[in-house]
Amino acid sequence: MNQTDSNAGLGPRRLAWNAVTETLKRRVPLDDMLDEYAPAEQLSGRDEALARAIAIVTMRRLGTIGWALRERLDKGLRDDRLLNLLAIGAAQILFLDIPDHAAVDTAVQLAQQEHRIKHAGGLINAVLRRVARERNAILNGAEPWLDTPDWLEERWIAQYGEGIATEIVKAHRSMASVDLTVKEDPGAWAERLGGVLLPTGSVRLTERTSIRDLPGYDEGAWWVQDAAASLPARLLHAKPGERIADLCAAPGGKTAQLAAAGADVLAVDRSAKRLKRLKENLARLDLSATTRAIDAEKLDEPPFDAILLDAPCSATGTIRRHPDVVWTKSGEDVRKLTGLQARLLDKAAALLKPGGRLVYCTCSLEQDEGERQAEGFLARHPDFKRQPITASEIGGLTECLTPDGDVRTLPCHLSLTDHDRSGLDGFFMARFVRGES
Numbered sequence: 001m002n003q004t005d006s007n008a009g010l011g012p013r014r015l016a017w018n019a020v021t022e023t024l025k026r027r028v029p030l031d032d033m034l035d036e037y038a039p040a041e042q043l044s045g046r047d048e049a050l051a052r053a054i055a056i057v058t059m060r061r062l063g064t065i066g067w068a069l070r071e072r073l074d075k076g077l078r079d080d081r082l083l084n085l086l087a088i089g090a091a092q093i094l095f096l097d098i099p100d101h102a103a104v105d106t107a108v109q110l111a112q113q114e115h116r117i118k119h120a121g122g123l124i125n126a127v128l129r130r131v132a133r134e135r136n137a138i139l140n141g142a143e144p145w146l147d148t149p150d151w152l153e154e155r156w157i158a159q160y161g162e163g164i165a166t167e168i169v170k171a172h173r174s175m176a177s178v179d180l181t182v183k184e185d186p187g188a189w190a191e192r193l194g195g196v197l198l199p200t201g202s203v204r205l206t207e208r209t210s211i212r213d214l215p216g217y218d219e220g221a222w223w224v225q226d227a228a229a230s231l232p233a234r235l236l237h238a239k240p241g242e243r244i245a246d247l248c249a250a251p252g253g254k255t256a257q258l259a260a261a262g263a264d265v266l267a268v269d270r271s272a273k274r275l276k277r278l279k280e281n282l283a284r285l286d287l288s289a290t291t292r293a294i295d296a297e298k299l300d301e302p303p304f305d306a307i308l309l310d311a312p313c314s315a316t317g318t319i320r321r322h323p324d325v326v327w328t329k330s331g332e333d334v335r336k337l338t339g340l341q342a343r344l345l346d347k348a349a350a351l352l353k354p355g356g357r358l359v360y361c362t363c364s365l366e367q368d369e370g371e372r373q374a375e376g377f378l379a380r381h382p383d384f385k386r387q388p389i390t391a392s393e394i395g396g397l398t399e400c401l402t403p404d405g406d407v408r409t410l411p412c413h414l415s416l417t418d419h420d421r422s423g424l425d426g427f428f429m430a431r432f433v434r435g436e437s
């Protein structure tokens with residue numbers, strides 16, 4: 001980064017531009033692309049946070065931005081780099097508290113640095129200034145479904161009906177709150193951190209701040225985990241000394257809950273890199289578990305008292321945190337994952353003692369990865385019964401219980417008076433018990 005770049009704020013915009021372009025081209029997670037391109041820019045913490053904010057809001061509102069740009073371009077643009085540069089410019093003007101001239105000027109300067117589009121300065125200037133002038137008309141005219149691709153729109157309307165599906169996409173317009181799972185006395189921690197104690201027992205922070213600087217971080221009193229994500233491990237009711245397998249464990253939020261309950265946990269994950277993070281997380285929390293980097297389908301162990309299977313999934317339940325998911329995943333990904341989920345469920349069944357408990361969960365809105373998996377599992381394993389979950393086990397959130405006694409949380413659930421602090425990640429969870437035989 002040179003001094004001119006730094007003064008003009010080009011570094012953060014270039015990082016956002018590169019990360020957005022590569023995420024869409026390679027269909028990979030935005031976080032990975034931000035991590036890959038950040039070192040080249042050598043940004044301050046503040047500028048890197050700005051780059052992340054620009055990239056994430058561009059992904060969150062990509063459909064709206066594309067619509068606004070198409071309406072203001074005389075002819076279609078085929079150059080993806082140029083389109084993405086316009087997109088990050090429009091994102092700053094429409095959705096971030098950034099002066100219009102800063103968004104426009106940096107976009108023009110970045111274009112000048114790239115040979116192929118260096119003559120597009122006039123077009124960028126004209127289009128972005130028009131977006132700024134017509135901001136209110138754009139924001140008022142943007143339909144809720146613009147930011148959702150057709151394949152997801154069709155699925156969600158078919159699964160949840162138009163009313164709830166529309167509430168889901170409206171919830172996706174906001175960033176999710178930060179929730180903490182606390183080892184002991186969540187009420188006292190909620191007060192100390194100025195947060196809210198949720199009915200599920202999690203603490204929801206009300207201010208966005210650096211997590212590492214909060215009281216309790218260094219001493220390992222709590223960890224970041226969405227309130228919905230904290231429910232599956234609770235539903236196992238782990239007891240001290242029980243042998244429990246967490247079959248898809250990393251980065252370890254649920255392993256930490258099981259270990260904190262005193263269980264003897266085997267944390268399995270096929271990614272050694274992600275398991276390293278799990279170990280670091282447990283070390284900070286002063287909790288312990290045995291770890292094994294292996295494909296869970298190949299695990300060979302004596303039977304367990306209980307098993308948690310937080311299976312790999314399309315992650316469409318986490319779109320508020322990871323809006324890139326809607327542009328990087330496809331129906332084909334869902335189809336492939338459902339096969340893996342069914343195989344992992346069958347493996348979990350084989351690893352469980354008679355009388356043992358199994359909790360299956362996915363952070364997906366797709367019923368193929370949730371409700372349909374539970375049905376398929378029970379049909380394939382007549383020695384297992386569903387153990388219905390009760391409202392009192394999930395903080396009284398009756399809206400999240402299905403008629404079968406499973407849990408289905410949605411981003412539009414848990415509505416609080418402070419609208420911006422409402423919502424849950426979309427999860428499915430079911431509990432099964434193996435018959436004594």
Ligand SMILES: C[S@@+](CC[C@H](N)C(=O)[O-])C[C@H]1O[C@@H](n2cnc3c(N)ncnc32)[C@H](O)[C@@H]1O
Binds near residue numbers: 249296
């Ligand atoms: C949804 S994440 C787990 C999140 C974790 N339970 C938590 O609460 O922090 C799914 C994990 O499954 C792992 N995974 C995917 N396929 C696997 C397999 N066949 N065997 C074991 N782990 C697998 C991935 O590496 C990923 O870490």
